[in-house]
Amino acid sequence: MTEAGLAVRTLAGRDVREAADLARESVEDGVCALVVVGGDGMVHLGLQAVAGSGTPFGVVPAGTGNDFARALGLPLGDPEAAADTVVAGHVREIDLGRTDGQWFAGVVAAGFDAKVNDRVNRMRWPKGPRRYDLATFAELGVFTPIPYHLELDGEVLDLEAMLVAVGNIASYGGGLRITPGAELDDGVFDVVVVAPVSRLTLVRAFRRVKHGTHTVYPFVTVHRARRVKLDAPGITAYVDGERLGPLPRTFDVVPRAQRVYAPAAGIPLDP
Missing domain, CATH: 3.40.50.10330 (Probable inorganic polyphosphate/atp-NAD kinase; domain 1)
Known part of the structure; x- marks a missing residue:
């Protein structure tokens, strides 16, 4: 420069x-x-x-x-x-x-993916990407569906899910296209909800996240909203690789x- x-x-x-x-x-x-x-x-x-x-x-x-x-x-x-x-x-x-005065650019993780992040933060070994692999495997052994209260531009959804992701962009975690239809300038979030499935099915679905083709599964739904209110017990939200804090939270798009x-x-x- x-x-x-x-x-x-x-x-x-x-x-x-x-x-x-x-x-x-x-x-x-x-x-x-x-x-x-x-x-x-x-x-x-x-x-x-x-x-x-x-x-x-x-x-x-x-x-x-x-x-x-x-x-x-x-x-x-x-x-x-x-x-x-x-x-x-x-x-x-x-x-x-924007949420509680904080700006963000990426995808809010608030489910199984957030639980894996929590586990990674508690681990001291191994270093690098291998830590995420081990954390994912360990979390699969104990994970159960999460009850969510979700409001999308005022529409209320009370449901159980494996995860809810709120995306301003398409990917997180180094190219995992969890919200593949999200765009940086369309004025809305893409909200992906993964309904309760077996652990084996969840693993199979995650194998397709890299290419953003997991949304073809019937247990994956995609919503779009300008304001997302999200609550779930025991869930800490992450975005841009950073810890946001516990739910409930409200997320707004600022076009x-x-x-x-x-x-x-x-x-x-x-x-």
Whole structure:
């Protein structure tokens, strides 16, 4: 970016809190743009600083999942090419979700997937993706369907399910297309509900999530809504790879809430 003639100020906090403070202070100082280097957790941190400010947002994907970058069509595994997207100055207006004052870009996990996240956070071994495999296997052994209270733009659904996912984008977990029809600028969430099934059937369905073809199963339903109220006992929600906190929660779509640097189909913006 410097070689391209942009004036770059590097922010590196000693921890998450300091990084968030530095980002927010820079936006308040009137920087032309905020660019984060990292994964979906770093995207989540950056969005808290820029959302609602009018400051454009850029991402150089360098994390494990990179689902937000994937949704934008940014190059993965090539930081120079991702930085070139910022330099080119094309922006796209996208929707964001909001809950209890927090902004988010991705998919809310609030079921079996959230339980796996809880288990992973308690594990100290092994490191890396293998931890998720073991956590999934262990959770399958004890998991039972969850009673949900769900409100979709006022429509009330009381049901049991294996999971409910609320998607602003199509994937989480590094390309798992749990809400395959979700788009960043359509003004609604895609809400996927997986009804109670056997553990073996759940495993088979999850094998199809990578390609987003699990929605063909009769026990998977897809809803669309601008506001989602969700409650379930003992469930902690996750989004953008971050822990949101226990249910109940209300999730709202904020249409065209943020300008982001994206590949060429966007609107040219002077650096």
